[in-house]
Amino acid sequence: MNTNNHESKEKVNFIQAIIDQDKEKNKYNGRIHLRFPPEPNGYLHIGHAKSICLNFGLAEKNNGLCNLRFDDTNPSKEDTEYINSIIRDVKWLGYDWGDRLFYASDYFDRMYEDAVSLIKQDKAYVCDLSPDEIREYRGTFIKTGENSPYRNRSIEENLKLFQQMREGKFEDGSRVLRAKIDMNSPNLNMRDPVLYRIVKKSHHRTGNKWHIYPMYDYAHPLEDYYENITHSVCTLEFEDHRPLYDWILSSLYSTELPQQIEFARLNLSRTIMSKRRLRVLVEDGYVNGWDDPRLPTISGLRRRGYTPEAIRKFCDRIGVAKTNSVVDIQFLEHCIREDLNKSAQRVMAVLNPLKLIIDNYPEDYTEDLECENNPEDPQAGTRKVSFSRILYIEREDFHEDPPKKYFRLAPGKEVRLKNAYIIKCHNFVKDEQTGEVKEIHCSYDPETKSGGPGASRKVKGTLHWVSAKHAVKAEIRLYDYLLLEERDNKGEEGKDNFTDCINNNSLEILKDCLVEPGLTNAFKEDKFQFMRKGYFCFDPDSKPDKLVFNRIVTLRDSWEKIIKSNQIGDK
């Protein structure tokens, strides 16, 4: 479906270009059918999201179909736990596979028959070489391979042995079925690749029915063919496998063969994306589970407060190409800010409270002030927030000796309290022990009440606040990047010790935050803008007496930039 948004001028990526050509030539009779085929051996992450959005998106755009298929051909790695999480995540992202949820394991019988057919054509044979021997016979980049001594077994013997492999007559690793292609091929994948191996392990769906399991290179093209897939989109590392993909299919079938197309997988700066490393982070306790908000897993992003819309927009905007690239994580952050700016309710929350007393405001008096819920969306309406004599403001919003261009509160200075009054600071009290500012004393100008006749007076700064006797306590969790900046590249690309590059301060827990009382009604995946602080979401760790919020992302902060550039300039 096309949006009429001026920005999305229907950018045609190279895969869409191929589809356009195929349509024009009426290849596949105009059918367009894709698939997202994860192996259920781990949790999905933002890189998978790119593939999901690509495949389902292409199907939508071309009036085609997209299947969800579990590529469960290796029982020693896979589990139902992952199937459930994958189904949940794809759904959450907003995609619908209709009734086309498939499992490679559903095709095992048919794949077996196809293997028999290859044997009968003398295109496959049972090989008794050990894994080490197969490696030796395969040769190397510069050395051609050697034919297996079992390569010339008779078709009858191969048929019989393959049947016995199926029946579980042999031990793991003792025999395999191999394609008979070319041991001298410059492409190592074509040097008689293994098609089936013996794995005497229970499969999460087929139980103990099978003792042999097909390899990816054999199974994948067939799965695609069985499902009438037209365009089989995968990542770049499979480019070398395409000749084998085509060999398998053309050896067995002749019309409407699917074609494999490769694109570059997503890399994101300052985070970890490899399944292996994510597993280390989770299992060695660097993070708290697969849905830790610091992780780029779909479940982590969901808990962090990312919306499916933002993720889809991100995937759409990073584009699809064959160039290896690293997308700046700030681009992802931009997408969630953009989404939440339009939709998130504004509230006031003080992360590091500093007591502020309005000396000339009546004691035991409360006013309910009208506050806009979202200036970007008048439909969002207003709410009442209580104001009283003792308030809390953000500690960083007061400075006893302010730097240049500081618009916030300081002795003798005026600021506006958001939706309330202009106040002026007269003095402050320090803790004698620590020297820390303990409370500040101000006066307010009753004429300047927001919305009132005298409200037009301008001051430089506006602060958010909460009323001491109305505010509710909350725990707020702040997240930073998983990887240290200076180690960024090594962190994701270095071969070992990537844990050296981990940012040990990626989680900061603030326990004494104060938020508007209305937030006690928050639940599920509710998201808010804590004014001037960022976007936050309700965390399921919350209990009735203890609210917990996650910081999704900060607001853009030009003051922060001024400070940083001054610090650099002063040196």
Add this chain to the structure above:
RNA sequence: UGAGGGAUCGUCUAGUGGUAGGACACCAGACUCUGGAUCUGGGAGCGGUGGUUCGACCCCACCUCCCUCAGCCA
């Protein structure tokens, strides 16, 4: 070293012979009861060398650099 891919602003990405465009980031200004948002403007790029052509990011040649592959993983 063999094979297969790739190289366009700082970052992603368009552009397949006719003024190199967009987004993020950055800088400046306007506006603002969020130092947010919004708006306006700006700087910033074709890996190199030759060749073909009136004209080359695009075609050709050579070179350089980067990625993937030697699992009975996917």
